Amino acid sequence: MVSKVTVKAPSSTANLGPGFDVFGLALDAFYDTVTLTKIKNGIKIITDDNIPTNPEKNTAGLVVKNMMKKFKIKGGIEIKIKKGIPAGYGMGSSAASAAATAVAFDKLFGLKLDGNSLVEFAGSGEKASAGTVHYDNVAASVLGGFVIVRTNPLDVIRIDPPSNLRMCVAVPTINVPKKKTKVSRGVIPKKIKLSDSILNLSNAAAIVVGFMKKDSEIIGNSIKDVIVEPARQHMIPGFIKVKENAIKAGALGVTISGAGPSVIAFSKSSADLKKISLSMTKGFTSANTKCQTVICKPSKGAADKRK
Amino acid sequence: MVSKVTVKAPSSTANLGPGFDVFGLALDAFYDTVTLTKIKNGIKIITDDNIPTNPEKNTAGLVVKNMMKKFKIKGGIEIKIKKGIPAGYGMGSSAASAAATAVAFDKLFGLKLDGNSLVEFAGSGEKASAGTVHYDNVAASVLGGFVIVRTNPLDVIRIDPPSNLRMCVAVPTINVPKKKTKVSRGVIPKKIKLSDSILNLSNAAAIVVGFMKKDSEIIGNSIKDVIVEPARQHMIPGFIKVKENAIKAGALGVTISGAGPSVIAFSKSSADLKKISLSMTKGFTSANTKCQTVICKPSKGAADKRK
Ligand SMILES: Nc1ncnc2c1ncn2[C@@H]1O[C@H](COP(=O)(O)OP(=O)(O)OP(=O)(O)O)[C@@H](O)[C@H]1O
Numbered sequence: 113m114v115s116k117v118t119v120k121a122p123s124s125t126a127n128l129g130p131g132f133d134v135f136g137l138a139l140d141a142f143y144d145t146v147t148l149t150k151i152k153n154g155i156k157i158i159t160d161d162n163i164p165t166n167p168e169k170n171t172a173g174l175v176v177k178n179m180m181k182k183f184k185i186k187g188g189i190e191i192k193i194k195k196g197i198p199a200g201y202g203m204g205s206s207a208a209s210a211a212a213t214a215v216a217f218d219k220l221f222g223l224k225l226d227g228n229s230l231v232e233f234a235g236s237g238e239k240a241s242a243g244t245v246h247y248d249n250v251a252a253s254v255l256g257g258f259v260i261v262r263t264n265p266l267d268v269i270r271i272d273p274p275s276n277l278r279m280c281v282a283v284p285t286i287n288v289p290k291k292k293t294k295v296s297r298g299v300i301p302k303k304i305k306l307s308d309s310i311l312n313l314s315n316a317a318a319i320v321v322g323f324m325k326k327d328s329e330i331i332g333n334s335i336k337d338v339i340v341e342p343a344r345q346h347m348i349p350g351f352i353k354v355k356e357n358a359i360k361a362g363a364l365g366v367t368i369s370g371a372g373p374s375v376i377a378f379s380k381s382s383a384d385l386k387k388i389s390l391s392m393t394k395g396f397t398s399a400n401t402k403c404q405t406v407i408c409k410p411s412k413g414a415a416d417k418r419k
Numbered sequence: 420m421v422s423k424v425t426v427k428a429p430s431s432t433a434n435l436g437p438g439f440d441v442f443g444l445a446l447d448a449f450y451d452t453v454t455l456t457k458i459k460n461g462i463k464i465i466t467d468d469n470i471p472t473n474p475e476k477n478t479a480g481l482v483v484k485n486m487m488k489k490f491k492i493k494g495g496i497e498i499k500i501k502k503g504i505p506a507g508y509g510m511g512s513s514a515a516s517a518a519a520t521a522v523a524f525d526k527l528f529g530l531k532l533d534g535n536s537l538v539e540f541a542g543s544g545e546k547a548s549a550g551t552v553h554y555d556n557v558a559a560s561v562l563g564g565f566v567i568v569r570t571n572p573l574d575v576i577r578i579d580p581p582s583n584l585r586m587c588v589a590v591p592t593i594n595v596p597k598k599k600t601k602v603s604r605g606v607i608p609k610k611i612k613l614s615d616s617i618l619n620l621s622n623a624a625a626i627v628v629g630f631m632k633k634d635s636e637i638i639g640n641s642i643k644d645v646i647v648e649p650a651r652q653h654m655i656p657g658f659i660k661v662k663e664n665a666i667k668a669g670a671l672g673v674t675i676s677g678a679g680p681s682v683i684a685f686s687k688s689s690a691d692l693k694k695i696s697l698s699m700t701k702g703f704t705s706a707n708t709k710c711q712t713v714i715c716k717p718s719k720g721a722a723d724k725r726k
């Protein structure tokens with residue numbers, strides 16, 4: 113009988129420009145590692161990282177709580193979390209802990225849940241960080257690759273990305289508010305122009321075509337968002353310059369990663385990715401902001417069994 | 420030297436639910452036939468059908484005018500239009516005349532324009548009927564199959580539909596206002612809820628996946644529109660009943676075709692298409708409205724050279 117399972121889950125970028133709350137992409141940049149161990153009773157979180165250890169306030173804790181309840185599991189679980197993904201920077205950090213936990217729990221109790229169910233449980237954990245359940249990051253982190261999330265009922269479509277797709281993520285070292293996702297959701301207008309939604313929808317449709325045709329050019333060229341990016345960019349020092357620089361350096365498309373403040377540039381393996389990274393760093397420097405940059409590919413997911 | 424060219428262009432359905440102003444699908448239901456003949460001077464429209472013969476007011480006339488101007492063509496053109504597509508019922512009737520005309524003009528003068536340019540000229544003709552330029556119907560009618568339209572700059576993506584995709588169109592015999600498209604655009608709110616746009620975008624993304632994967636189930640199940648259909652349905656007597664009936668009879672998804680008043684049901688060749696048609700007729704009957712129904716497949720386009 114298995115009494116201990118370790119699973120790692122990748123960072124992810126939500127939205128990809130026009131696909132707010134719908135699109136996600138797993139990023140082979142950082143990973144969270146979660147180990148679940150059966151214990152006598154209670155839910156106990158162990159971590160060296162600066163995240164809540166109250167199970168109700170930790171996305172991993174909430175996933176365990178919800179899954180124990182659902183499957184009427186007696187006894188307790190110890191959750192050991194090793195954060196590889198910086199929390200609060202728009203790379204699906206809280207989601208990765210939740211994703212790894214849902215997959216580990218499934219294995220620990222031999223539940224053999226399908227992808228949608230794993231995503232659903234992982235998503236239920238996001239309430240601990242974002243205040244609302246949302247699935248874009250967890251779906252990418254659980255399933256890997258590119259995901260399209262539909263809700264009511266939850267239905268996730270997963271697509272393999274083009275093999276030459278590359279991203280440069282620039283993570284500015286600024287202080288992010290504790291409830292960053294809540295704050296950055298608050299600045300988005302609740303009512304939008306129909307004409308803007310048509311523009312975003314047409315580019316989102318093209319992004320889907322790009323992933324289906326394995327065409328990184330179409331994907332990159334369609335990363336255009338006239339709704340969320342304009343509302344959020346003031347929260348990122350130097351955003352306009354970072355974006356402009358990356359495009360000049362050869363990036364196909366640039367936008368905010370998830371709820372920010374990281375900025376993500378989309379490109380191809382044939383491009384000069386170091387040049388793009390450097391240009392983004394310079395953009396942040398022009399706004400007196402330091403940043404860390406990562407060049408990465410898409411990642412497989414926590415639940416992905418493929419090598 | 421060619422002095423006369425005849426081209427036929429198919430009917431089309433715009434929007435497919437969530438893809439307002441972005442999606443179009445060519446329908447193998449009705450066709451317009453346009454013959455262009457070189458004459459001494461002027462633009463002369465000949466038709467037995469009840470459409471404007473003033474070139475400025477006829478979509479075909481406007482296309483010829485715009486193309487003559489653009490390519491500095493001297494002399495005149497006679498435009499003979501045989502309407503097969505009922506005008507004003509949401510099947511892209513005015514667009515088909517424009518599409519056939521743009522393709523015929525291209526052939527008549529050996530211009531060898533690419534798809535985007537043909538769509539652009541055909542779209543310029545729509546000003547004569549809708550008051551604004553829009554490309555969803557003309558793109559489908561020119562290129563055939565399923566189209567995704569992006570504007571500024573115009574960029575049309577064309578996808579081959581699944582071979583088992585079938586539509587039932589119910590065309591109610593009601594009087595439509597002269598400027599129907601203008602009227603039915605007027606009832607759509609200019610501002611919409613962000614949450615509604617997220618819902619429509621996620622379903623639109625799934626429709627694209629359906630066309631790419633040649634999966635009629637995904638397409639049909641994703642024909643869900645929470646923005647335009649609710650705003651327009653009051654203009655179609657019995658709409659709710661027609662839709663409900665078609666779903667009960669086995670349709671995968673049902674919505675308004677283009678700007679209406681036709682209602683279109685999406686299904687597969689394996690379904691009982693006659694039953695679906697009949698159920699839609701009964702829906703209209705319950706609102707004391709007669710209708711004509713057509714069962715059809717996707718069509719190739721006016722510019723399509725394939726057999
Ligand atoms: N297991 C966890 N890992 C990381 N953060 C967690 C975890 N559990 C709770 N949190 C809280 O969630 C917040 C960070 O999550 P948030 O949703 O704001 O950003 P993110 O997941 O890094 O990025 P995004 O969702 O924008 O891609 C922090 O305040 C953190 O304390």
Ligand SMILES: Nc1ncnc2c1ncn2[C@@H]1O[C@H](COP(=O)(O)OP(=O)(O)OP(=O)(O)O)[C@@H](O)[C@H]1O
Nearest residue numbers: 477478507508509510511512513516548600677678
């Ligand atoms: N060549 C043409 N064929 C048909 N209608 C035309 C033509 N030229 C101008 N019109 C005018 O355009 C109007 C019909 O076009 P309208 O855009 O309203 O509907 P439609 O093309 O049938 O459907 P939809 O755009 O909703 O799919 C009529 O008033 C008609 O007089």
